[in-house]
Amino acid sequence: MAEATPKIRILKGAEPDLSAATYQIHDESHTIGNALRWMLMKNPKVEFCGYSVPHPSENHINMRIQMYDGLSSLTALLEALKNLDDLCVTIDDAYTHSMENDRYERWDEKS
Amino acid sequence: MASSSSSHLPASVFNPRRHVGVHAERVSDVASTEFPGHYPGEDHSWNLAKFKENLKVSVKRLSQRSVEFDLVGVDASIANAFRRIMLSEVPTIAIEDVFVFNNTSVIHDEILSHRLGLIPLNVDPRLFEFRQDIPLDRNTLVFRLNVTCERIKKASKDGPQYINEYVRSGDLEWVPQGEQESVFASNPPAATNKDIVIAKLRPGQTIEMELHAIKGVGKEHAKWSPVATATYRLHPLILLNPSKPVPPHLAQKFASCFSSGVVKVSPDGQVSIDDRHLRKETMSREVLRHKEFEGCVELKRIRDWFIFSVESEGPYTPESLFPEAIKVMRGKIASIREAAEALLADSHDLGAAPAASSGPDADGDVEMDGA
Numbered sequence A: 001m002a003e004a005t006p007k008i009r010i011l012k013g014a015e016p017d018l019s020a021a022t023y024q025i026h027d028e029s030h031t032i033g034n035a036l037r038w039m040l041m042k043n044p045k046v047e048f049c050g051y052s053v054p055h056p057s058e059n060h061i062n063m064r065i066q067m068y069d070g071l072s073s074l075t076a077l078l079e080a081l082k083n084l085d086d087l088c089v090t091i092d093d094a095y096t097h098s099m100e101n102d103r104y105e106r107w108d109e110k111s
Numbered sequence B: 001m002a003s004s005s006s007s008h009l010p011a012s013v014f015n016p017r018r019h020v021g022v023h024a025e026r027v028s029d030v031a032s033t034e035f036p037g038h039y040p041g042e043d044h045s046w047n048l049a050k051f052k053e054n055l056k057v058s059v060k061r062l063s064q065r066s067v068e069f070d071l072v073g074v075d076a077s078i079a080n081a082f083r084r085i086m087l088s089e090v091p092t093i094a095i096e097d098v099f100v101f102n103n104t105s106v107i108h109d110e111i112l113s114h115r116l117g118l119i120p121l122n123v124d125p126r127l128f129e130f131r132q133d134i135p136l137d138r139n140t141l142v143f144r145l146n147v148t149c150e151r152i153k154k155a156s157k158d159g160p161q162y163i164n165e166y167v168r169s170g171d172l173e174w175v176p177q178g179e180q181e182s183v184f185a186s187n188p189p190a191a192t193n194k195d196i197v198i199a200k201l202r203p204g205q206t207i208e209m210e211l212h213a214i215k216g217v218g219k220e221h222a223k224w225s226p227v228a229t230a231t232y233r234l235h236p237l238i239l240l241n242p243s244k245p246v247p248p249h250l251a252q253k254f255a256s257c258f259s260s261g262v263v264k265v266s267p268d269g270q271v272s273i274d275d276r277h278l279r280k281e282t283m284s285r286e287v288l289r290h291k292e293f294e295g296c297v298e299l300k301r302i303r304d305w306f307i308f309s310v311e312s313e314g315p316y317t318p319e320s321l322f323p324e325a326i327k328v329m330r331g332k333i334a335s336i337r338e339a340a341e342a343l344l345a346d347s348h349d350l351g352a353a354p355a356a357s358s359g360p361d362a363d364g365d366v367e368m369d370g371a
Helices: A030-041 A073-101 B048-054 B076-088 B109-117 B248-255 B275-280 B318-351
Strands: A008-010 A020-026 A046-052 A060-067 B019-022 B056-062 B066-072 B092-103 B140-148 B166-168 B173-175 B197-200 B206-216 B227-240 B263-265 B271-273 B297-312
Touching (some): A008 B318, A030 A073, A073 B066, B066 B318, B076 B227, B227 B271, B227 B275
Antiparallel strands (some): A008 A020, A020 A060, A046 A060, B140 B173, B166 B197, B227 B297
16 A cells, blocks of 8 residues: 555645645545634634535545734644534533433333 | 513523524524624634533433434534534444355345345444454454245144245344454344344245444445434524514414414413423424514524434434544544644754754654665
8 A cells, every 4th residue: 555645734835834724634524624614713813714625525625724923823723623622522521411410301212 | 572571591592693584585694703803892712611601501302212402502513513423423333244145035135235234233333443454353243144934834824824934133143253252242232123124035035144244434334324313403583573563363373373382372362482382493484474474573593502303223322422423523633633733743843954864853753864
């Protein structure tokens, strides 16, 4: 087998300081694409963020990030990933808490 | 607002920014606007403490097969990510390889194999690894299907005439491999439903095959999807216009435009919304078809109030599917994060001129001389 496809690749045309760059994320889809885009847009230092699935039969997404003040888009990406992980933990805890403590209807469903 | 005075809903539900408009032939204000820079002087940057405060997850109904819960205070992109993961990225075990030794039934090998693949199995996927190349006891389950139909010699006229007339999912025989016998001793692998008819036979017809089941995900083939359905809808909201009340003689007609129980009519013909039953509203928009109700009512949905409905089909209990989806999501985030951190380390290497060209890099690679 040839060299494995890297998980993330910076597409050509990115600024040398990475203040604007397009990241190609391999083996991902709208699932992560849209959630990550939303979290990046929540960052006030991000001027623009968008993603696309270039072709349905190609297994990757392109994530475009442009920053204010020449900041690094890679740092913003890492921060968004961390925030997204915190969000997941929060939702998991809230769900588990509700499942264990809330009063809800239990019913018998015939299969 | 008259409809909200004795409300069971939190007051923040009536904040117009949270509303998606539902009109006769279109919807409005679908996209969320809560981003930094959208509203002057307002801070909408990510804030975990604020998110925790606004988040509400509450389970509403639970059965052995399905769960309904509310997820309030998240963006559609997040809710949709979990929905998509439940459908196509939470792993299960399903039959992948079928070795046909004999099949004299009327159903073709390919069709039969496809039907076998779709049978939900009761095996916990967390006990398995994904098969890479070689089948091992850690990644492959083996079943045998060995059925021959015969005529019952002394059958009564109106009783059954044949034995093994139907091949059912319960006829799959598990053949333990290696350590599987002890691992699955308490819960031997089988179909979750033993009564699925796989094929029909007549005397003299035989099916003899070996089946290999492996771990997979729904995005590769729907047979590996752990759910029957996983959907969400937005919580409906009906706003009555206090300056244009519904005429009392039309109150019953008005109420019949909505799902039963949603609109209450008092004895003197006053209409009000019963918030406790509001979630049952189907949003048929019937009320918008009648000219006499024009301006009386506005139909809305709450943009960040997701009513999830998940039906399990397979080894997971319905309540464990959502946490599994979160686990998968976190796994995806972790793998991207690892790659992004490696990228960051690389970019630092490029920025700072390599002082010592020999020795390992930050990522531990040793460079080859003259490469």
